[in-house]
Amino acid sequence: MSHANAALTPRARLRLAKLIVEGRWPATTVARMFMVSPVTARRWAARYRTEGAAGMADRSSRPHRMPAKTPPALVKRIVRARWRRRLGPVQIGGELGLPASTVHAVLVRCRINRLSHIDRITGEPIRRYEHATPGAMIHVDVTKFGNIPDGGGWRFVGKQQGDRNRAATPDKPRSATRDPLMGRAFVHTVIDDHSRVAYAEIHADERAVTAIGVLQRAVAWFADRGVSVQRVLSDNGSAYKSHAWADACSALGITPKKTRPYRPQTNGKIERFHRTLGEGWAYARFYGSETERRQGLPGWIHFYNHHRTHSAIGAPPISRLNNLPGHHS
Template identity: 80%
Template sequence: MSHANAALTPRARLRLAKLIVEEHWSATVAAKMFMTSPPTARKWAVRFRVEGAAGMLDRSSRPRSMPTKTPPELVKRIVKARWRRRLGPAQIAAELGLPTSTVHAVLVRARINRLSHIDRVTGEPIRRYEHPHPGSMIHVDVTKFGSIPDGGGWRFVGKQQGDKHKATTALRTGRTSKGHPNIGTAFVHTVIDDYSRVAYAEICADEKAVTAIGVLERAAAWFADRGVTVERVLSDNGLFGLPVGVRLAG
């Protein structure tokens, strides 16, 4: 592929070839003028005679034949061993009597060189579905975490200071039980748009249906303020009972 500083761009090749073919310059003199070699000048002159100006364009560097290319049947056996039995390149290579580098190259071309790209149940490559526009599908979920005391927990401030923060927070929230501070748990309700991956999240005290529905309604309003109309909701079965594909009014 020619580049900006190439000595012979397609336009320069055409000028060189015309000097030789039409103006009858010798290849040696024309090559010296364009600071290239006589064999190169002759090559472009021959192409111009046969193909005209179109022959001055770059051609693909791909070889016409590849005798050492892995046969299709062997590629199928490599891919099958990866999909069905989740074997690594070294294991497949030992089983088929091939170099590990060859097996790895085949897996890379098939885009299954990482096991994380293969579904554990079906063995097929993971293909993520995506809806056509923002709001066409949103995902809702709830994650449970231990509450963080005011001022930070022990992982951040150390064990001694963390225990003090925990006790202070427990007294403030009235959750001290039998002399032991208990700051409880927090539930992070997350609403993610499938198309844009933009997320809306709230930290709540529980994961009850009423709470989850309230979060969903506020999330829909939040998306609406940004020009996105929520059309469908995908939820876990135990979240708040909304079936897959339910439409929100408005």
């Protein structure tokens, strides 16, 4: 496509050039017709004479030589300071004797001008990926939330009232100091890598048999929506390292994958979903009991999948499942 300020499109250039070269119209008259200068009209006519219609295409305006361009060796020093020490343009420019604007231009060109683009541990640029089709990869994990006592938890009612609510909640085991043990809710989550469509269930543990049941029901849930799961990515938790998990994946025709040890970034999509889950559902409002909160999970999952615009894809996740009515590609 022509750039935003171009007076002529490739098709208009061809018409202009043909009028001058083949029609033998005066360049000044043709230039007036196309509202360009005579110099521009003659230039396109000359290019048409030498190159034909192919010469009317857009060309890069980048110069052939750039004598003032920052030398490659200096670019490497700027990038090294940014990666290894996470310095800003002013600090790097002070060390290397360069204007901060020059350093910033180099960082932008190398796409490391924002520290959020660089891995905090390795200092390397973050490599993002996304599978091309729904079901090509699903992510699974478990996140935990403390159960809410009857009357509300301390986040909304304060520490003292929260402790009283815990003590008054019936049928709860107690610790050695007689404090009530509220326990935790284990939320087993599944998210599709391509669409970010999510599936979640709450259970009392994270054992292999529980995780396998969640996987089987999630695969069936995705199948009802026309998605065939091919691979599953998990961390190295005991449930996912078990032989039972491998056997269950084999029975479902799914290839199990594991993240690198101590590298939660590999499973970053579901880790980020857990944060959204906490902010949007678990701690979003006051719940009078754990039962009330659990009853709100299906509704929030529906809102997340069907109505909430996902920042990474710019639309609700369900919009990427093309088999659904109204979402054909």
